[in-house]
Amino acid sequence: MDATEVLGYIGALIVGLVLGLVGGGGAILTVPLLVYLLGFSPIIATAYSLFVVGISSLAGVIQKHRKKLVDFKTGIAFSFPSFLAVYFSRRYLVHSIPETLFTLGNFAVTKNMAIMVFFAIIMILASFSMIKKTKEDTLIYINQPYFKTFIQGLIIGTITGIIGAGGGFLYVPALVLWANLPMKKAVGTSLVIISMNSLIGFIGDLHNLYVDWTFLLSFSFLTILGIIIGGSLSKFISNNILKKAFGYFTLLMAIYIIYKEL
Structure with a gap:
């Protein structure tokens, strides 16, 4: 095992720590880690990220359920249109995108570049949602017909399928x-949707990719270990401070990805 692989596995532990402390952001770290440090293509990285985030979120569901903080009925109802969109976007949409989208003179916009830039844009939106201070009591609760939720689930599911993220900041x-x-x-409850979406999206990728299960399971194991450690540490650190700090880190990572790709 070379130094890069060791750093990659340390990164997996850090991803878990972030998930355990902040409750989200796994894919924000996982995809750049797999692409820029370990040298995977964005297609494989987003697929592996779906598995890691899915398994990690499943561990999170168990933790939250013990604290009676999961509404399974709502989670499953909302996840139905989402996982349909994730599965079909991973199985058909992502792999049907041409390798070169268009060219501007000598500059070619490739599929890999477009996926990473799109991922960076979603990261920027996520960073703003984490940095921005919101109060729960200022939110207006609106019940809406299920067909609207179905359409929203399809849109969010398609986005998360393309970028290989759990989509917690949207759900x-x-x-x-x-x-x-x-x-x-x-x-x-969002962890129920994220785990279902991510794992079903990954199944959609199995038809198109070779999976290095030894690496993926080892990476996932370290991520779950990080979640357990992070969950214990979260009792001693303010969640608001963590979210804001991670929001700024996410913004810097997004800027770095855009700089690297363009």
Whole structure:
């Protein structure tokens, strides 16, 4: 095992720590780590990220369920359109995108470049949602017809399928605003959706990719170990401070990705 691989596995532990401390952001670290440090293509990196985030979120669901912070009925109802979109986007959409999208003179915009830039844009949106201070009591709860939730689930699922992310920063506000769940329960319930979406999206990739299971399971094991450690440490650190700090870190990572790709 060379130094790069060792750093990659240390990175897996850090991803878990972040998930355990902040409750999200796994893919924000996992995809750049796999692409820029370990040299995987964005297609493989986003697929591996779906598995890592899915398994990690499943561990998170168990933790949150013990604290009675998971609404399984709402989570499963909301996840149905989302996992359909994730599965089909991973199986058909991502792999049907041409290798070169278009050229501007001598500059070619490739599929890999487009996926990473799109990922960076989503990271920027996520960073703003983490940096911005919000109060739960200022939110307006609106019940809406299920067909609207179905359409929203399809849109969020397609986005998360393309970038290989869990989409927690999109699902938590949706569950608070549309499903009328308290914030803490929305976080726990979002993990149900994230785990289902991510693992089903990964299954969609199995038809198109060779998977190095030894590496992927080892990486995932270290991530889950990090979640357990992070969950214990989170009792001693302010969640608001962590989210804001991670928000700024995410913004810097997004800027770095855009600089690296363009």
